[in-house]
Amino acid sequence: MSACELPSPLASSVGLPKSPEGDPVFPEPWAAEAFAMTVHLHEKGLFTWSEWAEALSREVHREGRAEDGSDYFDCWVTALSSLLVEKGVADADAILALQQSWQRAAEATPHGKAIELANDPLR
Amino acid sequence: MSEDHHHDHHHGHDHHHDNRYSDMQARVRALETVLTEKGLIDPGAIDAIVETYETKIGPRNGAHVVAKAWSDPEFADWLKRDATAAIASLGYSGRQGEHMRAVFNTPDTHNLVVCTLCSCYPWSVLGLPPVWYKAPAYRSRAVIDPRGVLAEFGLTLPHDKKIRVWDSTAELRYLVIPERPEGTGGMGEEELANLVSRDAMIGTAVAGVQP
Structure with a gap:
């Protein structure tokens, strides 16, 4: 169970795509951010390794996943959201409301400007 | 000594397509917001973790495209005409099917790529x-002072070289390229x-000189 050369035990999460060198491979930057956030929260002790493994495994083994596994990080993010809700850190409705707020903010932001939550016209 | 700023995208009716967050992209931002407000994460710490992976994974795919363009004139030609197809022929394409354009450095022109949005970066x-x-x-x-920014990256170009x-x-x-x-x-x-760094393909460095 020792994985000294790995930066975090999270790197041995079930199904995590890896390069030939054994490093995680991220399809898009948000996936890397989600991974990093999870590593950080685990290091801070917000949840244990087995709590994480269980939450992720639930999502990864759900029916109707993409055949090519391209939705792996969608599962990751869903697992992280559920775990935060379970831990009472966040409220599911509040997460969804914020998610939609970020989407409105992105569409309202002109090209070349940083996307900020305050740009959401409904806020 | 002239500096050009190319807005090679469409202005006007479809401009709003520039900024769009997918559900997952927005969800990650939402979680980040909640966790930051609660003092559970610090965005700087997240960036630091991401950075350790970014340097390891490395831009090997892009370097392969450049090396092929240097060694195979027909491929270079194809890359100039239709970079999206030429790059996809090597098996590298974006998940959202975005278009690519290859801009070639020459003895009298240097190219530099910018955008504030990570969604505008060719991760593939x-x-x-x-x-x-x-x-x-x-x-x-x-955009305002490309020569000054390049100098900060340690890249000083001759004054008669166009940026x-x-x-x-x-x-x-x-x-x-x-x-x-x-x-x-x-x-x-x-x-x-091996001579092609990520920064050389953004334009903040040249090939063969590692930053």
């Missing part, structure tokens, strides 16, 4: 974007690819 060929690329300061200064700044959008992303360094005539593609 360059890996993850560096933190500085996402900083608003990089983009705004690169073109390309503004990436979510639909059209740029890849800089650096000039092939001198004295590399006998090298194979693999060896050549």
